[in-house]
Amino acid sequence: MQMPLIGNLRICNMLSSMIKNHRIPHAILIEGEEGLGKKTLAQFIAKACLCTNENSPCGECKTCHLVEVGSHPDFQIIQPDGSQIKVDQIRNLRVEAFLTPMAARGRVFIISDAHTMNEAAQNAFLKVLEEPPKGVTFILLAKSARLLLETVRSRCVTFTLSPVFFEDDAINKVAALAGVTYSEAQTLLIATDGNIGRAINSANSETVFLSGIAVKILSLAAAKDRLGILRCLQPYVKDRAKVAEIIFELKSALAKEIKKKAMKELSSFTAEKLNFCYSELTNIQNKLEFNPSIPLIFCCIAAVLAA
Numbered sequence: 001m002q003m004p005l006i007g008n009l010r011i012c013n014m015l016s017s018m019i020k021n022h023r024i025p026h027a028i029l030i031e032g033e034e035g036l037g038k039k040t041l042a043q044f045i046a047k048a049c050l051c052t053n054e055n056s057p058c059g060e061c062k063t064c065h066l067v068e069v070g071s072h073p074d075f076q077i078i079q080p081d082g083s084q085i086k087v088d089q090i091r092n093l094r095v096e097a098f099l100t101p102m103a104a105r106g107r108v109f110i111i112s113d114a115h116t117m118n119e120a121a122q123n124a125f126l127k128v129l130e131e132p133p134k135g136v137t138f139i140l141l142a143k144s145a146r147l148l149l150e151t152v153r154s155r156c157v158t159f160t161l162s163p164v165f166f167e168d169d170a171i172n173k174v175a176a177l178a179g180v181t182y183s184e185a186q187t188l189l190i191a192t193d194g195n196i197g198r199a200i201n202s203a204n205s206e207t208v209f210l211s212g213i214a215v216k217i218l219s220l221a222a223a224k225d226r227l228g229i230l231r232c233l234q235p236y237v238k239d240r241a242k243v244a245e246i247i248f249e250l251k252s253a254l255a256k257e258i259k260k261k262a263m264k265e266l267s268s269f270t271a272e273k274l275n276f277c278y279s280e281l282t283n284i285q286n287k288l289e290f291n292p293s294i295p296l297i298f299c300c301i302a303a304v305l306a307a
């Protein structure tokens, strides 16, 4: 089966070669924020560990299917009990890890939200990591590796999932999964800071979509691409309410840039330009109340931003 991870090509290639050469590490740490595909990737690795078909994981056999639905006897997902993974849960895991596999050639444990292991739990886990039972694979999922003890971290092979913005293949996949066009998928990814999960989930969210358009328009403004800005606005020429929302989102995006600038972070604009655009957009916003022609408003916006 194909690697289900979207984007993150380097990790995909590295893992594919590990799987092909039967060199899957016994402890893997996948870090990244919610929505980047940690669980999907962990499940894929679990299948690869347990599936015995050629081109493992085949994604079609009983083993793969049981892992998919979470009921393979040699596959377990440990989740926080309340807000933490407690030491007793890890002690149970240690006992389980040393049992002979029931159906497969090994066992796989996914530790979801591994960063919620308290220190006692992490130290208990460390013991099993130091002398891992044969054929057992641990896959830890964490928001950030830094939330784990250095001793635990250093015994894992870490994969850091990144947000996805510009990879063609990734945009196509998001488009297919969210049921939107290529350019809409691009907008969704921009609006969600490249978070695939959020992009797909918010395919129906107008606000996320419009804020993506605003960010896109600002990037065109940075390139002084007046025509590009007009093209972005064109689909809304008959929708006055949406034009008002886009202007609102543009101002929020500008406000963010102004804040960035104040924090001395990198921005594509000078402070003067940002303040100029912000106040001009406020003027345009006010003009909207007098029912002006929308194409005229679009020209004003493009002229101001691409000035």
Ligand SMILES: [Zn+2]
Binding pocket: 051, 052, 053, 056, 057, 058, 059, 060, 061, 062, 063, 064, 065
């Ligand atoms: Zn299989």
